[in-house]
Amino acid sequence: MALLRHIVKIQLSPFRFYSNGAAGGGRRKGLVLGVYNPGAPETFKLTTAAHKFNETVNGKLTDLLNHYDAFEIDKGDVQVFQNLESEYYSVAVAGLGKEDVGFNTLENLDECRENVRIAAGAGVRALRSLGIGTISVEGFGQAEASAEGAGLAAWRFQEYRAREDRKVVPSLELYHDPDFDGWNRGLLKAEAQNLARTLCDTPANIMTPTAFSNAVIESLCACGIGVEMRDKDWIESKKLNAFLAVAKGSTEAPAFLELSYCGGHQDEKPIAFVGKGITYDSGGLCIKKCKQMREYRGDLAGAAVIIATFKAAASLGLPINLQAAIPLCENMISGMAMKPGDVVFAINGSSIEIEHTDNEGRIIMADALLYVREQHKPRLVIDVASLTRGIRSALGGAATGVYTINHDLWREINKAGAITGDRVWRFPLWHHFTKKVTYKPNADVTNTGMGPGGYPCKGAAFLKEFVPCGDWMHLDITGCGLLSHARDYPYLSVGRMTGRPTRTLIQFLYQIACPPEKATLAE
Numbered sequence: 001m002a003l004l005r006h007i008v009k010i011q012l013s014p015f016r017f018y019s020n021g022a023a024g025g026g027r028r029k030g031l032v033l034g035v036y037n038p039g040a041p042e043t044f045k046l047t048t049a050a051h052k053f054n055e056t057v058n059g060k061l062t063d064l065l066n067h068y069d070a071f072e073i074d075k076g077d078v079q080v081f082q083n084l085e086s087e088y089y090s091v092a093v094a095g096l097g098k099e100d101v102g103f104n105t106l107e108n109l110d111e112c113r114e115n116v117r118i119a120a121g122a123g124v125r126a127l128r129s130l131g132i133g134t135i136s137v138e139g140f141g142q143a144e145a146s147a148e149g150a151g152l153a154a155w156r157f158q159e160y161r162a163r164e165d166r167k168v169v170p171s172l173e174l175y176h177d178p179d180f181d182g183w184n185r186g187l188l189k190a191e192a193q194n195l196a197r198t199l200c201d202t203p204a205n206i207m208t209p210t211a212f213s214n215a216v217i218e219s220l221c222a223c224g225i226g227v228e229m230r231d232k233d234w235i236e237s238k239k240l241n242a243f244l245a246v247a248k249g250s251t252e253a254p255a256f257l258e259l260s261y262c263g264g265h266q267d268e269k270p271i272a273f274v275g276k277g278i279t280y281d282s283g284g285l286c287i288k289k290c291k292q293m294r295e296y297r298g299d300l301a302g303a304a305v306i307i308a309t310f311k312a313a314a315s316l317g318l319p320i321n322l323q324a325a326i327p328l329c330e331n332m333i334s335g336m337a338m339k340p341g342d343v344v345f346a347i348n349g350s351s352i353e354i355e356h357t358d359n360e361g362r363i364i365m366a367d368a369l370l371y372v373r374e375q376h377k378p379r380l381v382i383d384v385a386s387l388t389r390g391i392r393s394a395l396g397g398a399a400t401g402v403y404t405i406n407h408d409l410w411r412e413i414n415k416a417g418a419i420t421g422d423r424v425w426r427f428p429l430w431h432h433f434t435k436k437v438t439y440k441p442n443a444d445v446t447n448t449g450m451g452p453g454g455y456p457c458k459g460a461a462f463l464k465e466f467v468p469c470g471d472w473m474h475l476d477i478t479g480c481g482l483l484s485h486a487r488d489y490p491y492l493s494v495g496r497m498t499g500r501p502t503r504t505l506i507q508f509l510y511q512i513a514c515p516p517e518k519a520t521l522a523e
Contacts, residue, residue, distance in 0.1 A: 026133035026168040028089040031175060032123030032150070034140050035065070035073055036099040044073065045099060049138035049176045057085050065093065076118045076490045078126040090132055094123035096140065108414065114421035116140040117149030121491025124153040128170055135170045139177030144186035147172070148420075148503065151190025153491040157201045185316065189503050192312035195219060196305050196499035200298035200482070204280035209255040209328035212279055212300065216257060216307055223314035226260035240327070240367040242352055245344040246360045247329035249284060249337030254329035256368075257303075259310055261322040264513070270321035271512070272378035274368045276361040276385035277303035277328035284331050284357030285339055298497050299361070301481040302384035303328065308502040313509055320513035325372040327364040331357070343443050346370060346466060353443035361385050362447055362459055366466040373470065380409070380471045383463060384505075390455035392479035397488055399425040400501045401476035403460040409473050416507035421489075422480070422500050433461035477501060 033050035044065060046054060054061040064081055073079060075097030082090045096119045101111040120137050127135050137150045150172050158166045174183040199207065199215065207215075213229045220227050232253050235244060240256070247254035257277075278299040282288060288296065298304075303326045313322060338344070342354045346366045354363070365383060373381060391401040399417070402424045404410055410426055417423040436449040436458050445465050449458035460474045480500045484492045492498055 026131055028132050029087060029134045029136065030090040030092065030127035030130070030132035030170075031088040032092045032094055032120060032127065032135060032137040033061075033175075034096045034119050034138060035093050036096050037074055039098060047096070047138060047140060049140075050093065052176060053085075053091075060084055061091070061093070075115055076122050078122050080126050080130070088136070090127055090130055092123040092126045094119035094126075103418070108418050108423060109421060110419050113142050113145040113419065116142040116145040117152075117421055118490050120146040120149035121153035121489075124150045124170065124172070125490065128154060128156075128168070131168045133168050133170055134173065136173045136175035138175045139179055139183065143174060143177050143179035143182035144189075147174070147183045147186025148190045149491040151187050152193060155190075155194045155197065155493075157198060157496055159198075159202070188315045189312055189506055192308040192315070192506065193499035193502040195311060196301070196308035196502050197497045199304035199307065200301050200497035200499065202297070204297040204330070207279055207297070207300070208252045209277070209279050209330070210253060212277065212303070212328055213255045213257055216259075220259065220307065220311055220314070223311055224261075225310055225314050226258075226262075228258040228260075230256035230258065238371070239347050240371065242344050242346045243327045243329070243364045243367045245338045245342070245354070246278075246284075246331055246364050249334050250330035250332040251334075252279070252330050252332075254327070257324070257326040257328065259306070259322070259324035259326070261310055261314055261320075263313065263317060264319050264321040268321050269379040270323045270376055271380045271382065271509070272372045272376050273306045273309070273322065273324040274365055274372055274381065274383040275303035275306040275324065275326045276300070276365055276383075276387065277326045278331055278361055278364070279328060281331045281358070281360065282333055284337050284360060285333060286357040287333065288358060295483050298482045299331075299386055300328070301386045301477055301497070302361075302475075305384050305477065305481065305499065305502050305505065308499060309505045309509070312502070312506045316506070316510075318509055318513045320509055322509075323372065323376045323378060325368045325375075327368045329364065331360040348466070350445060350465065351443040353440050353446045355446050355448035359447045359459070361387050362462045365463060369463065369466045373467065378470070380473070381467060382473045382475065382505075384475045384477060386478040386481055387474075387476045388456040388459045388478055390453075390459075390478075391476040394456065395425060395479045397480050397485060397498075399423040400480050400504070401456055402426050402473065403429050403457075403464075403476070404471075404473040405429055406471050406473070409471060412511050413473065413504070413508050416511060417501070417504045420501075420503040420507050422502075422504045424475075424501070424504065427457055427460070427476075429457070429460060429464060433457045434464065437462045438465070475501070 034047040036045040073095040281296040281299040
């Protein structure tokens with residue numbers, strides 16, 4: 001059988017096809033192997049699994065790599081060869097970069113794990129583009145990271161295409177590696193992040209507050225997670241009036257979700273989450289530009305990430321107790337919509353002046369933060385929200401913005417981000433910003449704040465006013481949690497929702513729940 005070669009470059013640019021190759025079919029199998037680029041002229045080094053495969057094909061793999069200048073395969077690049085061996089129709093050789101990399105202090109990144117994710121993801125995407133139905137991926141010495149990259153890269157959002165027009169979503173297998181436990185953990189974390197991506201990417205006319213709630217019930221109840229869906233009557237009975245002020249602008253009924261996962265001792269105080277669940281954000285009367293609106297079907301990203309985190313925590317059996325409160329509504333334009341200058345009251349009686357109706361997320365979260373602390377007396381409150389576009393201006397899609405005054409919490413979330421490759425960056429919670437949101441003479445707090453700039457910090461200062469005591473951490477995910485705008489991560493599709501920072505939160509919870517000597521999730 002003739003050797004057919006197909007080369008795909010996957011870096012920070014779109015796919016580039018250098019020569020034609022026969023297209024694969026959904027029933028065909030593919031294989032992802034790795035190659036290191038030592039940096040020396042005209043040299044490369046196969047991974048252990050690739051070396052063994054090369055022996056089974058009598059050195060054909062290295063012959064082809066030498067012929068086609070494999071020393072030019074950088075991290076994230078892929079070369080695909082076809083008909084090398086009878087079992088695997090296509091073999092993708094993915095670049096890992098330099099060998100023996102470790103933790104990069106300046107980058108705050110475990111480069112070994114992240115390089116594996118990049119290689120696995122790039123290889124899977126290359127084979128996925130050929131329509132390969134089953135893909136075996138080597139563990140690269142980090143089976144969990146390999147599964148994460150592969151699982152994220154295999155995902156497609158095509159629920160609303162005609163069935164006959166849908167492309168193959170490949171199934172994944174571990175190739176010649178004994179670490180099946182690590183592989184399965186990685187797949188669980190990737191599947192959780194993919195759940196968040198699906199929830200965010202679903203069109204807003206379909207993913208209404210009620211539909212979101214039903215999707216959560218279907219997804220989480222089977223995992224043993226308690227889900228309570230509260231309707232508008234319940235919201236009114238609890239006097240969550242700040243939340244209702246936003247919700248009343250839409251004809252879609254609001255909902256309030258409560259989640260409960262009990263994996264720890266019954267006497268252990270829970271960690272409580274609050275997620276921003278705006279299922280569509282038009283900006284209200286302070287309407288967004290048309291180009292921006294389409295992305296804000298994903299303004300429920302904070303809620304989606306929390307759902308995904310709970311699912312992964314239950315699937316992994318983390319020994320920890322978790323609670324969550326998720327207010328769900330739309331921010332729309334109507335005769336009932338909130339207006340600039342309105343004053344509304346949170347459940348603790350604090351007055352909020354609405355200066356800008358497009359800053360609605362912090363308004364609905366004020367009630368939820370107060371409710372979850374009063375209801376569950378948690379040891380820690382974490383809120384996750386696509387809160388401010390300013391965080392995207394500051395960080396792009398590189399990291400999640402983190403606000404906390406607890407240095408131990410910052411140290412743990414920072415460590416988690418370095419391990420998962422989905423990093424975080426800390427911003428200040430100074431009194432300087434508190435004064436800017438509490439300066440109004442006619443209200444306790446304003447939803448915009450005085451003066452230009454500093455909008456992410458003023459948003460965090462607003463939320464802090466509704467966490468009167470106890471440990472608290474705010475994650476602003478506007479930059480990283482909505483659409484992926486650049487190929488910074490080859491395992492995430494440009495133009496689709498990212499589901500970030502799901503894996504970082506899972507890793508954070510693991511670090512809190514399990515002492516270092518018992519570490520197995522990411523050692």
